[in-house]
Amino acid sequence: xxxxxxxxxxILKEWLEFREETAFCEMSPQDKKYCxxxxxxxxxxxxxxxxxxxxxxxxxxxxxxxxxMDYLYYWNExxxxxxxxxxxxxxxxxxxx
Numbered sequence: 751x752x753x754x755x756x757x758x759x760x761i762l763k764e765w766l767e768f769r770e771e772t773a774f775c776e777m778s779p780q781d782k783k784y785c786x787x788x789x790x791x792x793x794x795x796x797x798x799x800x801x802x803x804x805x806x807x808x809x810x811x812x813x814x815x816x817x818x819m820d821y822l823y824y825w826n827e828x829x830x831x832x833x834x835x836x837x838x839x840x841x842x843x844x845x846x847x
Contacts, residue, residue: 762831788815 777785792811799807 762834763827766827766830786818788818 788811792808792815795811796804796807
């Protein structure tokens with residue numbers, strides 16, 4: 751029996767990846783309102799950086815973007831996974847009685 755709270759190559763991980771590739775690609779106006787437009791922000795920052803520092807600042811902005819995406823992925827997987835499992839356990843507890 752899988753422990754679905756642990757992140758493995760399981761059906762729940764596949765479902766989360768599917769949702770990321772489908773539902774999260776289509777943003778509503780409400781979604782767009784809260785979107786982080788990292789590329790535009792980076793461009794504005796780089797326009798105000800001296801040429802001799804642009805390469806360094808670009809590298810740091812790229813690292814910040816990567817770290818932020820890793821952070822979001824970790825927390826989304828953790829809470830979606832645990833929320834789903836909590837729901838399954840709640841339903842399972844009702845069925846057992």
